[in-house]
Amino acid sequence: MxxxxxxxxxxxxxxxxxxxxxxxxxxxxxxxxxxxxxxxxxxxMTAIDLSQSRCTAFEYWQVNQAQFSASTAKHNAALALLLAAQQQNLSKLASDRPFWLVELVHIAPARDGAALIPAKDLLISQEQSHDLLRSAQALCEGTPFQLKPWSATHWQLLSDSDLPLSFASSALVSRTTVNDWWDQDPNSRDWRRFVNEIQMLYFDHPINQQRQQHGYPPINSLWPVGGLCPNAWQPQPASSxxxxxxxxxxxxxxxxxxxxxxxxxxxxxxxxxxxxxxxxxxxxxxxxxxxxxxxxxxxxxxxxxxxxxxxxxxxxx
Known part of the structure; x- marks a missing residue:
């Protein structure tokens, strides 16, 4: 009802x-x-300025329904906290530390630039996610980044670097091209280097070899989500x-x-x-x-x- x-x-x-x-x-x-x-x-009717929201109209609406104020940050920065609230995991987060997730994605060359397939379209099992995470965690040594389990499709990202709050949502990127949203901010240089290493690590990873044998796209990259501190915004319960x-x-x-x-x-x-x-x-x-x-x-x-x-x-x- x-x-x-x-x-x-x-x-x-x-x-x-x-x-x-x-x-x-x-x-x-x-x-x-x-x-x-x-x-x-x-x-x-509401028109969305994608260069400002950096997320789709549906994501923008969801964040607004949870009473987010655009004066806090662009709407894309709120998406990780919104996901944590939907999963009832907000209480587990440090209130004064930026909360980042990374989404497991597939990126491939395309005619108009690199194309991205988001996690929801990749059919990722918990076992696949666990094995890929374990490999990525070994790569974290000597970098500013740490990765922790979160779900089959996302991992929590901890970083000593101040990543910019400008990463567009994977849903928006999947409808355009990676080239349109690939951040060249100097503060994300370490992240770009780390992702390049992840992509090389996953190129012939056993999990991806198995996926390709069964006709599934390889999981070959990570896409950042969020960046707000929980004390900057607490998603409010929305209507049913x-x-x-x-x-x-x-x-x-x-x-x-x-x-x-x-x-x-x-x-x-x-x-x-x-x-x-x-x-x-x-x-x-x-x-x-x-x-x-x-x-x-x-x-x-x-x-x-x-x-x-x-x-x-x-x-x-």
Whole structure:
């Protein structure tokens, strides 16, 4: 059950402006339940300056929901603390020490620059993570860095160096190129050197040989996440959120036919949830749209309210 004042989130549920007009034409057939709710809703659209947020619109929204203030740092710096809060691990952290995680990723040359595959798309087992961590820890000797276990997809990074709070989120990097976000700050020189050594270590690592034999991309690099001290920001409990991610893969592949089929299946699940009038959040990389059903008025029987969401959807401004 979805309670009042909760959110239903459709990641990549907001088609980019280039395809939005065509998608709207298809909604009556594929998503009549969602369409009816949208037509009754108040709409707001938020555009994200990626050069400032250094994370996707969905990540930006999540951090804002946890009452983060942009005056503290850019939104990307808050992502590690947000993850720790979601995993109920904040109490384990030193309050006055920058909290960093590193994410296990795959980086490979691409036509427009190096491409990154984030951990969530790599199917990393706990055993694989443990073996790779043990190898990396041996490499830490003589460097300013230490690595500690955290999860199958992330490790905690401890450092004597003051790393800059400028590393873009892996989700954003995966939608663009590594070259767009590879930090050349002098303060990250030691980190770049360390990552280069990690990449050489993992090139023919037994774990990666096994992964490639089974058709999986090698885990060949680490990507930093976070950098804020817990005493700079404590994520606040947000409203209840139910997240549908099924639209993300077809949207990122620009497979709009499959996107619509996935939306059809989501639409069938929405009917019992929308009875409770939750807020909706639809996102793409650079924008998110929030919608809240308006109370029905007597005059709505005679004059239908203007569905402003369509203008927002099409203009995305």
């Amino acid at each position: 979805t309670a009042a004042n909760s959110y239903i989130v459709l990641t990549e549920g907001l088609p980019p402006a280039t395809i939005a007009a065509e998608i709207i034409k298809q909604l009556p057939h594929y998503a009549p339940t969602l369409l009816n709710y949208l037509d009754q809703s108040k709409s707001d 959120v139910q997240i549908f991610t099924e639209l993300s893969e077809p949207a990122l592949r620009q497979d709009w036919g499959r996107w619509l089929e996935q939306l059809r299946m989501i639409d069938q699940q929405l009917a019992p949830l929308l009875v409770h009038n939750p807020s909706l959040m639809l996102s793409n990389t650079t924008h998110y749209q929030t919608l809240q059903a308006q109370p029905k008025r007597v005059w709505h029987r005679f004059i239908k309210p203007t569905p402003v969401w369509r203008n927002h959807w099409l203009a995305q401004s």
